[in-house]
Amino acid sequence: MNIENFKDGLECLMYCGQKLTPEQKVLIENSLIVLQNENRFSGMYFWGRINGITRDYYIAFGYTQDCLRDRKYFYTLDGYQWMMLPFVHSPKIFQATIVCREPFIGDPVLITTVGLDPTFDIEPNQVIPAKLPEKVKLKEEDRLAAVVFIITEECAICPRGALYKLTDGRVVPNQMFRGLNDMQIENLSYYQILRLPRCDFKHNLLKRSDYNYAIDFLDCVADVIPSRQAFSINLMRNDRLVLIKSCLWLGMTFFHKLNSRKHGFLYFGDGRKNYDLLFML
Template sequence: MAIECLSYSYSLNCVEWSLLPPATEEMITQTAGLKGRFQGDPSYEYEPPEKKGEENERIYEEEGIPMIKEEIRLVTTIDQIDKAVGMIPRGAFIKTPIGPVHENRNFEGLSLTEAKKLNSYFHFTEPVNLKNRTLLEKADLDPSIDFLDSLEHDIPKGSWSIQLERGGSLVILRSLLWPGLTFYHIPRTKQYGYIYLGTGEKNIDLPFML
């Protein structure tokens, strides 16, 4: 399945912007284990997380692992957030019989009834749970629009909050796993989107809080 890749930029003054490189497996491996809040300086350098095991410690000492810049950590954090909580309403994108995915020009928004259901929203990334579902479970799915993972199957259960605002004319979803992620959709319209205003820290204690 081909999903269009997005580009990201950052700014220190909201006037000048710098383009971030796409996340790579090497970057993700390098930054795994880094904790704490960001410093706000893309050139700030973190010490690599400690490597466990005698062999890894020997390599670490002899070869010397380079410091990790905050810019790289920002890249991988954005990648984590997008993969975990980046989403779209059901039907906003369609998959053609030959594979490519593109925006559905006929999408007119979810009805108010649909907009209140968690299964009306999909993760906008390569599906994982969908591949593990049985043929019986897939029988009622429309392959042209139900080709992504639904939020209703997210673990832990209860990691999303759905609220109706402005008398039901606006639906808001908030992630409890990544505090600061807010998605909005105006039912019966094409208007939807999400924004993240947070510290870049995942709430790893959520399973014990629910």
């Protein structure tokens, strides 16, 4: 959620029980403005909160030129001192993060030993030997960075047309975007995943008759597996507001006001994925 819409966005998300205390609102908003000025970011966004047993992690990110490729993520425990999240390179860190079901504690330097799933090798003589599960030491700060990356990749949402791809390849906010109308607001095909596209542009091209590559280069929300079941959409007609909740990452909520530029997402949760979704449908 852009800090320009910080107060309005929190008011919209109060329908879902996602809120901050008045002191936290003032502290986080002012500290993010300072963080943006210090790093000379073109845009600054409040990502959300991951709940811990002793302390909670507040997450934010900013960018300089490209709002998809130049992101830098930060976290804070007190709402004032922001520290940069490390960039996770090791695939084993992501594997351990997915396997780990323990709650966050609130200590960035805490080390947790996680046992990965056993691996199997198929040999030419049809013998399938099993290897013992590997033990990985997972630092909570690295786990936090991996969880933030995974959640953003899977369920961060923006409305169609909110981002614009320039001829040089940079992606910037679309200044001509004026919001979705009443005919579009309840259609999941008008919402996109806020990350670099994984599908080929031809795949997205064939799905729309009114295709515009400058705004339709992102992947569609409706294609997230399970198809058209990964998100629930709620329309508040009196307030002309739409809320989209992720069913895979409970606590991730997107809001958008009809016929306006106001939109954003926030995650307030424990950082654990809902693997039981297919059994709940």
